[in-house]
Amino acid sequence: MSIGKLKNYTHKSHLNSYTGEFAMNLKHRQFVKHVKKHLSKHGMRLVVGRGKSVNIGKGRCEGYFDQDKKLIKVAGDNSAFLETLLHEYCHFLQWLQKSKIYKTSEKHCLIVENWLQGKKYPEHKVKRAFYWVRKMERECEQYAVKLIDKYELPIDKVKYIKNANCYIYAHYMMEKKRKFSTFRKSPFRSQKVQRIMPSNFKAMSHQTIPQKIYDALLSCV
Numbered sequence: 218m219s220i221g222k223l224k225n226y227t228h229k230s231h232l233n234s235y236t237g238e239f240a241m242n243l244k245h246r247q248f249v250k251h252v253k254k255h256l257s258k259h260g261m262r263l264v265v266g267r268g269k270s271v272n273i274g275k276g277r278c279e280g281y282f283d284q285d286k287k288l289i290k291v292a293g294d295n296s297a298f299l300e301t302l303l304h305e306y307c308h309f310l311q312w313l314q315k316s317k318i319y320k321t322s323e324k325h326c327l328i329v330e331n332w333l334q335g336k337k338y339p340e341h342k343v344k345r346a347f348y349w350v351r352k353m354e355r356e357c358e359q360y361a362v363k364l365i366d367k368y369e370l371p372i373d374k375v376k377y378i379k380n381a382n383c384y385i386y387a388h389y390m391m392e393k394k395r396k397f398s399t400f401r402k403s404p405f406r407s408q409k410v411q412r413i414m415p416s417n418f419k420a421m422s423h424q425t426i427p428q429k430i431y432d433a434l435l436s437c438v
């Protein structure tokens with residue numbers, strides 16, 4: 218189980234010619250097909266919601282993977298459909314490949330979810346839970362970037378990694394504000410935030426957040 222993905226991309230195609238777009242769409246379609254097939258092998262399915270977001274618990278998000286319900290659900294009418302599908306598929310892979318980080322993070326995801334809904338926990342437990350959620354999300358994003366190459370997905374990799382780091386860092390704001398959806402202004406659309414986001418995974422974004430990034434994200438809250 219993972220907490221839902223809350224992302225806001227502005228997805229622009231970098232290939233504009235007809236053939237370019239055709240090739241992009243082909244890779245996109247092939248990937249969706251592959252995900253469906255892979256999920257069905259394990260008794261799971263892909264559900265594409267009709268809106269810009271899907272329900273999760275009491276909130277809305279762009280997609281999620283739920284191993285108990287045996288599905289990946291992604292909002293269909295969303296410009297970040299492919300990126301979200303990729304991300305949730307990578308949670309499925311973490312689960313399938315029995316990633317230690319994913320396994321350990323399960324109980325921590327639950328703590329974060331409950332805490333965001335008002336349940337009380339000792340401070341150190343909440344801190345530890347967020348650490349594991351970030352670590353698990355970071356692993357997921359690292360899987361995702363490899364798959365962009367493997368399936369030749371029409372996704373701008375640099376932009377994807379910046380957004381991935383932004384997403385991991387956004388958890389520090391969730392923790393500070395005790396809210397799943399904290400942003401007044403999307404940091405994914407803020408040039409100021411995007412400019413300072415690392416375009417690789419060298420930063421240990423699950424462990425610490427640089428002051429500059431913290432301040433920039435805080436300005437979006």
Ligand SMILES: [Zn+2]
Nearest residue numbers: 219222354357
């Ligand atoms: Zn995730």
